[in-house]
Amino acid sequence: MRIELRDGVLHTDGAPGLLATADYPYYRDDPSVWRERLRTLRDETGIRVVTSYFPWRHHQPDADVPPDFTGATRPDRDLLGYLRICAELGLSVIAKPGPFIHAETNYGGLPDWICPAVNPEVEPTLDAYGDPVLWNGSVLGADGLVERWPLPSPQGAYFSARVGEWMRAVGKEVLQAATTPEGPVVLVQIANEGLFTDGALPLWSYDYSAPGLAFFRSGLSEHYGSLDGYNQVHGTAHTDWAEVQPPRERRAAGSVQEQLARADWGRFHSDLLAEAYHSWTEALAPEVPVLVNLNPPAEHPHSFDGWLSRVRPERWNGIHYGFTNWMGVVSADRTSHARYVLAAKRAPGPNLEENWGFSELYDRAYAAGATSFHQSLLALAAGATGINVYTGVATSGWGDDMDVMHSAPYPDCPPIDQHGNPTDKAGTVRMLADFFALHGAEFLAATQVTGPSWGLYAPYAAVAAWAADDDSGTGCGRQLRAFHERMRGTGQDYRIVDLESADPQTLAGHPHLVLHGGPFMHASVQRLLADHLAAGHTVELSGEVPRLDELLRPCTVLAEALAAVAGAPAADNPSAEAAAGAPTVLSGHADAYWRTVGPDTGYLTVLVQSDSEGPVTVALPLGGDRVGTVTLEGAKGGAALLRVVAGELDDFLLTGLNSYLASAVTPSVALGGAVVRAEGPADLARVAGELRTLRP
Structure with missing residues (x-):
C-alpha cells in the first residue's frame, strides 16, 4: 500500500480520499480494554483511522534507561502490542511521537528529566524579557495547583540530542515494525500545535535564549550573505553578529529599517518551526508522510499577524500542513469563527484535532454533538481535507505520573464513554464517516465557489504583530480579519494565497486579489503582481504602495503597474462571476458554501448559527439562469451538508438536535419539489439512498 499526501489530500495507492480519524489515548487506559475500546470505536462510529500520541514521559521516565515500547517495565507501555491490536482490527494509525504532545499530560508529555529546572544541562526557552517560558x-x-516549569529551548544542544535519541528509538523500534504495508501506521504527526503548543503565541514570547539567538543570527547570515550586507541594508555598523539584537519592545516601528528587522524576526520564527520539524523527522526516519497540526491564531488583536508570520507551510519542504481547533464555539462567536476559518484556509491539510469530547474542560456547548458536527463541516467547507474526533473514547486508567491535573473520565462526553458504551455522538460521527467514505473523494475534487482571494505577504504580518492592540489600520493580519468579515457579510467564500511562493500559474487561479501594502516588498512579488494586472486580473491593494524591494532598494514595478490600470476602463472581473455563483441565504442566520462538480451538481454546506430562528432558506445557483431553493428545518447551532445531483437532492446530513441550546426540531430538507422530513425531533441523514434517523 502506497501512502501519499498531495496538496494536503491523502492518497492510498493513488486513490484520493477524505481523512476521517478519531483519537485514542491508549496510555490513559488499562491495556486489558484496548482491544474492546478500539473495536467499539470502529463498529459504532465507522472510523477506520486512529490517531495516538506516543508520550515520551510515559515510555522513558528515566533518562538513563532506554524507552520501553514492549511493556517490559509496565503493561500500559506496550506500544507495539497496542499497534498490533490496531492492525488486527483493520485500523490504520497516525503515529504522534511528539516530543511535546500537550494532551493534558504532565509537562506536555515531556519527561521530567528534560526540564531545565531539573537538569541544568537543558537551556530554557526565554521570552523578550529574559524570563523562562x-x-x-x-x-x-502547596496551594494545590500544578507547579509551572520552564520549557527547553528547541535549539539547545542537550535537548536536541535527547530528542534525537527519542525519535530514533521510536523510528527503529516502533515504526520499522509497524509502518504500512506490514503494519498499521500510515502517517506521522510531528509535535503538537507548534513546538510546545506555542504556534499562536506572540512573536515576543520566544525564543530569546542563547541557542535561539544563535540560530536567529545564523539565519541572518544566510539571508544577507555577510555582516556587511546586513549593515548596508539595515543602516547599522555592527562588527560581530552577536551585536545584532532582535526586537523586544512592543511598539510601532520608527523606520523602514526597523520594520525590516521585525520581518527578520518573523522569518526566524518560521525557520525555527521548519528546522525543528525537519531535524525531528530526520531522526525519526519514517517511510510514510509527515504532517503537523498548528493551533489557530489566539483571540488577541495582534494574533493574526504573529500567527501568519510564523506559520509558513510553503517553507517546510516536504512536511505537510494540518491544524487543530481549541478556540471556542464558532456557531456563537464571530472571533472564534474567524480564527477557525483562517486555520482551515491557510494551506490544504486535514483537521487533526476537533473537540468532540470535552465540555467540562472547555465549553459546555460541546456536550452536544451538534457543536462539533457544525465545526467539522465548517472545516471541510473552508478547505480542510480531513476531520478528527478528539477524543473518540473516554479513558480512566492513568496514574499521577501521566496526569496529576485531571480526574477520570478523560474526556467527559466523547462518542464512546469510559465503560465502552456508545453515546449519542457515536451515531453522529457514524453519519459523517459513512457519508465521506462514499463521497469524500468527489467532495474534495469539487471546486469551491469563491470570490476575491487574500494575497498574503508574510513580512507585513511580522511588522504588524508588534503594533498596539488598538491600531486597527495596521496590516496584514487585522486587515485580513476585516476582509474575512467583509466576505462573510456578503455571503462569499474566499481563499488565501502566499505571494512569496506563488508562480504565475498559481496566481492565475486567483483572478481578484486583495492585499494590504507597505513600504517594501520582494521585487519578485512586485513583478508577479504587475504581470497579474497586465493579464487583465484585479489587484486591490489598500494602504501604502511599496516602492522598495526586500533589501530596501528602489523598486516601483508594482506602483507603476497599479498606476497604469488606475485610469483604465474596468475589465470584466472573473471573481464577480464566481460571486454570482455563490449561494445566498434568504432567511435564517446561517453561512452557506457551495462546491461544484458541474453546473448543477455539487455539495452545499449550510452552517446554522446559534441564534438562528425558524427555517433556513438558501438560493442555490444551478447554472445559467436556474436557481434552486433549499429550505432546511434544523437545530440551532447545527449544520447540513447536501449532495445535489443534476439539480436534485441526493444524499445529505442534517442535525435536528442540539441539547445544549435546548433545540429539538423535526428536521426536513427541501429542494425543488422534493421534501424529506423526519417523523419527530432527530438528526436526519441519507447515505447511499438509505434514510437514517438518530434520536437520543
Missing part, C-alpha cells in the same frame, strides 16, 4: 509540570504545589 513556563508550562504545567508534574507536581502539585
Whole structure:
C-alpha cells in the first residue's frame, strides 16, 4: 500500500480520499480494554483511522534507561502490542511521537528529566524579557495547583540530542515494525500545535535564549550573505553578529529599517518551526508522510499577524500542513469563527484535532454533538481535507505520573464513554464517516465557489504583530480579519494565497486579489503582481504602495503597474462571476458554501448559527439562469451538508438536535419539489439512498 499526501489530500495507492480519524489515548487506559475500546470505536462510529500520541514521559521516565515500547517495565507501555491490536482490527494509525504532545499530560508529555529546572544541562526557552517560558509540570504545589516549569529551548544542544535519541528509538523500534504495508501506521504527526503548543503565541514570547539567538543570527547570515550586507541594508555598523539584537519592545516601528528587522524576526520564527520539524523527522526516519497540526491564531488583536508570520507551510519542504481547533464555539462567536476559518484556509491539510469530547474542560456547548458536527463541516467547507474526533473514547486508567491535573473520565462526553458504551455522538460521527467514505473523494475534487482571494505577504504580518492592540489600520493580519468579515457579510467564500511562493500559474487561479501594502516588498512579488494586472486580473491593494524591494532598494514595478490600470476602463472581473455563483441565504442566520462538480451538481454546506430562528432558506445557483431553493428545518447551532445531483437532492446530513441550546426540531430538507422530513425531533441523514434517523 502506497501512502501519499498531495496538496494536503491523502492518497492510498493513488486513490484520493477524505481523512476521517478519531483519537485514542491508549496510555490513559488499562491495556486489558484496548482491544474492546478500539473495536467499539470502529463498529459504532465507522472510523477506520486512529490517531495516538506516543508520550515520551510515559515510555522513558528515566533518562538513563532506554524507552520501553514492549511493556517490559509496565503493561500500559506496550506500544507495539497496542499497534498490533490496531492492525488486527483493520485500523490504520497516525503515529504522534511528539516530543511535546500537550494532551493534558504532565509537562506536555515531556519527561521530567528534560526540564531545565531539573537538569541544568537543558537551556530554557526565554521570552523578550529574559524570563523562562513556563508550562504545567508534574507536581502539585502547596496551594494545590500544578507547579509551572520552564520549557527547553528547541535549539539547545542537550535537548536536541535527547530528542534525537527519542525519535530514533521510536523510528527503529516502533515504526520499522509497524509502518504500512506490514503494519498499521500510515502517517506521522510531528509535535503538537507548534513546538510546545506555542504556534499562536506572540512573536515576543520566544525564543530569546542563547541557542535561539544563535540560530536567529545564523539565519541572518544566510539571508544577507555577510555582516556587511546586513549593515548596508539595515543602516547599522555592527562588527560581530552577536551585536545584532532582535526586537523586544512592543511598539510601532520608527523606520523602514526597523520594520525590516521585525520581518527578520518573523522569518526566524518560521525557520525555527521548519528546522525543528525537519531535524525531528530526520531522526525519526519514517517511510510514510509527515504532517503537523498548528493551533489557530489566539483571540488577541495582534494574533493574526504573529500567527501568519510564523506559520509558513510553503517553507517546510516536504512536511505537510494540518491544524487543530481549541478556540471556542464558532456557531456563537464571530472571533472564534474567524480564527477557525483562517486555520482551515491557510494551506490544504486535514483537521487533526476537533473537540468532540470535552465540555467540562472547555465549553459546555460541546456536550452536544451538534457543536462539533457544525465545526467539522465548517472545516471541510473552508478547505480542510480531513476531520478528527478528539477524543473518540473516554479513558480512566492513568496514574499521577501521566496526569496529576485531571480526574477520570478523560474526556467527559466523547462518542464512546469510559465503560465502552456508545453515546449519542457515536451515531453522529457514524453519519459523517459513512457519508465521506462514499463521497469524500468527489467532495474534495469539487471546486469551491469563491470570490476575491487574500494575497498574503508574510513580512507585513511580522511588522504588524508588534503594533498596539488598538491600531486597527495596521496590516496584514487585522486587515485580513476585516476582509474575512467583509466576505462573510456578503455571503462569499474566499481563499488565501502566499505571494512569496506563488508562480504565475498559481496566481492565475486567483483572478481578484486583495492585499494590504507597505513600504517594501520582494521585487519578485512586485513583478508577479504587475504581470497579474497586465493579464487583465484585479489587484486591490489598500494602504501604502511599496516602492522598495526586500533589501530596501528602489523598486516601483508594482506602483507603476497599479498606476497604469488606475485610469483604465474596468475589465470584466472573473471573481464577480464566481460571486454570482455563490449561494445566498434568504432567511435564517446561517453561512452557506457551495462546491461544484458541474453546473448543477455539487455539495452545499449550510452552517446554522446559534441564534438562528425558524427555517433556513438558501438560493442555490444551478447554472445559467436556474436557481434552486433549499429550505432546511434544523437545530440551532447545527449544520447540513447536501449532495445535489443534476439539480436534485441526493444524499445529505442534517442535525435536528442540539441539547445544549435546548433545540429539538423535526428536521426536513427541501429542494425543488422534493421534501424529506423526519417523523419527530432527530438528526436526519441519507447515505447511499438509505434514510437514517438518530434520536437520543
